[in-house]
Amino acid sequence: MIYCCEEHVELALDVAVDESGTFPELNKVENQLSTTCEYCEKQAIYMVGNE
Template sequence: MVIHCCEEHVELAIDVIIDEKETFPVLEKVNIIHNLYTTCEYCDKPTVYIVSNERSHT
């Protein structure tokens, strides 16, 4: 499971990973280039973090 999120929604994304996958989430900050192409899954702001239950998504 991978969730792209902005700064405002990072806590929500972490909670979703914990609730749905019952594992500690992996939090990765994305670079500026990646920001230009993706937006937060909860709003239209640029992605700042990728929260997942896996490693290396950037």
């Protein structure tokens, strides 16, 4: 699962497709208390992954 901000959502989607070979699910982060983007320090808005 990749947590990302609005700016990095396309990068996270590309990485997830490269890793799994299929298009991943894109969901909004429910609990945004301390979740940060994996590519920068902004608050994560999306979860990208196939889980």
